[in-house]
Each structure stands twice: as C-alpha cells, then as structure tokens.
Amino acid sequence: MSSKRTTSQVHHRLRIRNFGKLSRADIRVGNFTVLAGPNNTGKSFVSKLLYSIFNALNADLEQERVFRLVSSLRFDSRRLVSVDGALVARLRRIVSDMEDVALAYRKGDIAALDQVASILLEQATELKRALPETTQASESAEDDALAATAHGSRRRLHERELSRLLQSIDRLSHELKQVEDSRAFIEDELKHRLRRNLLGNFQVPKVQDLRSDPNRNLQVHIDDLLDIDGSENKLRLGLYSSAFGKLSDTPNVVYLESPIYWKIFTPLRDVRRFGASLGRARGTALTGVPDYFYDLVESLTYEYTGEMAYPEIHRWLVDDVIGGKVSVSEFGEMSFEEAGRSHPLSTAATGVANIGMLAMLVERKVIDRGTMLFIDEPEAHLHTAWQTVMADALFRLAGEGVKVVVATHSADILKWLEVHLKEHPNDARLVALNRFPDPRCDEDDLMVQLARMKRDLTKPFFDLYLRGM
Numbered sequence: 001m002s003s004k005r006t007t008s009q010v011h012h013r014l015r016i017r018n019f020g021k022l023s024r025a026d027i028r029v030g031n032f033t034v035l036a037g038p039n040n041t042g043k044s045f046v047s048k049l050l051y052s053i054f055n056a057l058n059a060d061l062e063q064e065r066v067f068r069l070v071s072s073l074r075f076d077s078r079r080l081v082s083v084d085g086a087l088v089a090r091l092r093r094i095v096s097d098m099e100d101v102a103l104a105y106r107k108g109d110i111a112a113l114d115q116v117a118s119i120l121l122e123q124a125t126e127l128k129r130a131l132p133e134t135t136q137a138s139e140s141a142e143d144d145a146l147a148a149t150a151h152g153s154r155r156r157l158h159e160r161e162l163s164r165l166l167q168s169i170d171r172l173s174h175e176l177k178q179v180e181d182s183r184a185f186i187e188d189e190l191k192h193r194l195r196r197n198l199l200g201n202f203q204v205p206k207v208q209d210l211r212s213d214p215n216r217n218l219q220v221h222i223d224d225l226l227d228i229d230g231s232e233n234k235l236r237l238g239l240y241s242s243a244f245g246k247l248s249d250t251p252n253v254v255y256l257e258s259p260i261y262w263k264i265f266t267p268l269r270d271v272r273r274f275g276a277s278l279g280r281a282r283g284t285a286l287t288g289v290p291d292y293f294y295d296l297v298e299s300l301t302y303e304y305t306g307e308m309a310y311p312e313i314h315r316w317l318v319d320d321v322i323g324g325k326v327s328v329s330e331f332g333e334m335s336f337e338e339a340g341r342s343h344p345l346s347t348a349a350t351g352v353a354n355i356g357m358l359a360m361l362v363e364r365k366v367i368d369r370g371t372m373l374f375i376d377e378p379e380a381h382l383h384t385a386w387q388t389v390m391a392d393a394l395f396r397l398a399g400e401g402v403k404v405v406v407a408t409h410s411a412d413i414l415k416w417l418e419v420h421l422k423e424h425p426n427d428a429r430l431v432a433l434n435r436f437p438d439p440r441c442d443e444d445d446l447m448v449q450l451a452r453m454k455r456d457l458t459k460p461f462f463d464l465y466l467r468g469m
Helices: 043-057 061-071 085-104 110-130 141-148 154-176 182-202 241-245 265-282 291-300 311-322 350-363 384-399 411-423 425-430 446-467
Strands: 012-019 022-029 032-036 218-222 226-230 235-239 253-256 325-328 334-338 341-344 372-376 403-408 431-435
Touching: 012 043, 022 032, 022 043, 022 431, 032 043, 032 384, 032 411, 032 446, 043 182, 043 218, 043 253, 043 291, 043 372, 043 403, 061 085, 061 110, 061 154, 061 182, 085 110, 110 154, 182 235, 182 291, 253 291, 253 350, 311 350, 311 384, 325 350, 334 350, 350 384, 372 384, 384 403, 384 411, 384 425, 403 411, 411 425, 411 446, 425 431, 431 446
Parallel strands: 032 403, 032 431, 253 372, 372 403
Antiparallel strands: 012 022, 012 218, 218 226, 226 235, 325 334, 334 341
C-alpha cells in the first residue's frame, strides 16, 4: 500500500445547525459519500435533507412556478349558476390554453420564459375582460358570513367564485411582470418546492417541527449553493450567484430505500391517492410514506430511449448475482423474472428485490451519467456476501460519474471499502466519509476515519464476545 495519505475530492460542504437529531453537523459530499454510524444518530436525516435540496434544485423551477400560478385560475363551474354556459366554456378554454403555454416552457431558457410571460399576460387580460362586471364588487365580512350559511344565495356563490378568479388573475399578472428578475422568480419557487419536499420526505406537518431545539433557528449552508434559515414562523432561503450555473448540472436525483416499499407497491399507491385527497382538503398529505418513494415511482413511468450508461454493471448484477431481473409493467406492477418465469416481486426474496431494483434503475436509465443516487441502508436484507456486492456496484457507479450517497451502519460495507482503498489507493479521491453521531469536516486520513467508523459499529459485538468468554 502507498504510504501517502489517502484523501478525497469534496464537491460540497454542508453545514447543519439545529436539525432533527443533530444540533450541529458538518458534512462532506463527494462522488461516493458515506454517512456511517449506529442507529438513530441522524444519518437518514442528512440524506433526506440532501435529497430534498438537490431534488428541488434539479426541478424545472421556472415552469413549475408558471404552471402553479396558472393552475390557480381553475374554478368550480358548478358555482357559476348565474353565468351562461357559453361564458363558462370560454373561461375554461382560456385557462386551458394558458396551461398549455406554461407546460410548453422548458427549463433554463430565460428568453423563452419572457415570451411565455408575455403570452400569458395577454391571455390573462382576455380572461379578465370576459368576466361580468359584478365580479368587481368587493367582499365584506358580512358577505362572507352570509355566503357561508346554508341560506346564502346561489347568486352570491357564483359572484364569489368569479371574484376569486379575478384575484387570481391579478396575482398572476403581478407575478408575471416580475419575470425579468429571474433570480427572485426562481428563488421564490425554489423555496416553495423545498418546503414541499421537506414536509413530504420527512412526513411532518410543518418545517419548524424538524428543529431539534424549538427555541433556535434551523440553519443549513452548502458552499457556493444556498443558505436556509428556518424560524418558528418563516423559512428563508438565499441562492448564491454561482448556484444558477449549477441548477441543471444533475440530470436526475434518486432516493432508493427499503425494497419493502416495492413489495407492497399496489396498496401504497392507493394510500397515495387517498393522501392526495386529504392534502387538497387540509393542505398537507401525511400518509407515512415519504414523497421520495413516489418520486422514484414517477420516474419509472417515463419512456426511456437509447442505450443504458452502465451495461456491464447491469449484466453483472442480473446474470451473475441474482440470476434474474426486476421489471415494471406499463401499469406499474413489479415482477421478478428468472429462468423463463415471471412472478410478482412481492414473492421474491427481499435481498433479490434490493439488488434487482438497483439493476432495473440502471436498465431504465433512471440511473444515468451524472445522476445523484441516495441509498439508505443498502445492506438491508442482504447476507454479507451480497452486502459487498452492493458496495462494489455502488462504488463502480461512483467511479463512472454517478454521485452516490450511502447511509449505512454496516461494518461489512466499511470493511469492503477499506480493502478496496488498500488495493486501489487512487480511488480515495472519490470518497467522502462522515462519521456519526458527530460528523465534522476534519482532514484526517481516510483509512484512519474508516478505522474509527468500524470500531464504533463493531464495539457492541466485541463487548458481547468478551462477556461470553
């Protein structure tokens, strides 16, 4: 082995204060990022936080904001009882045309965004002109109380619906006029998307519930990207100028967790639909299943073209390791195919599902060059031999351009990494280690850090071994 210190190339440094299990943490993110430590020390909190941030940064923020604003123009035609059908049809046509314009916009084209804003402003003006003059009437508290009673007039209901539509049009027009300030436009949508991600991925009713100390602000800082500050009443976000050139650097962000979710996919899909209906009614859908699972489900529905980026890794996992492949039907049903037979994934061994899911994501190009892959407890349900297979596969992906973030408490995976770095010391540049429960951005030799991590994870076994002597 080389006598040189084994050090890594760090892509991002993440500083966290007062978040979840962690009063403070300083995290290094590289091509192959390891968050290692005992249970209940905050590893998953960090990986979910990072996923929430990079998923938000990777979104088509401009299109999402425009479409969200346009979608606010939807109205309930059942309440427009005193308006003739031709006018209702015209209003619906204009709103539908505006949604088509918003959906046609593609990420990052600021010139096109200006054009889209101009078209939508013209359509908003047309929509406003189509409204009856009664829409202009103001709504008093007394009117609101009347409309809320069972005896409120049907005429009043339709006037209120039209008045809300007018307010949405005015709000949309105001927002579209701000498009020239693209940074503020993007920051505002990023804050909205990030808040939604945090609520959905951590399944909490409000972001402030993620603070470890309710009397202090939640703070997150990523060098050259962003700052987040969350108090009791507000979530503030600031993007660095350098971040705008990096927003589209990552083609896809994936979070792969327990294969148990995939084995009970059908009932979870029904839970999602039920939760979505609750979310519309109450503002937040807390179903117990994190949003990142459904994000991945959605990515599997996209049509993929071209050749997979990592065919050798896929062939190795499918042919040499599990002897079959996981497939998904056009209806989203998961199955395992082996020896010419196909059976539901729910009947396959969970370890097979674990490795099979990784292979399927490679095959369907969900994992592609530049993808950021988060995988929580990759050792779950795997024998030691397959844990090292999983570690090897993930490291190969990292070496080929996938940014891999692993949260683990497996001493076997850490041992595999230690042996690999002894045999291939130059690969240390890919690795960023973070030791929990108190991760700090120290500059110690990677092998020293690995030794400490293994000691933490194996100590309970050796203590028990000594007791049994």
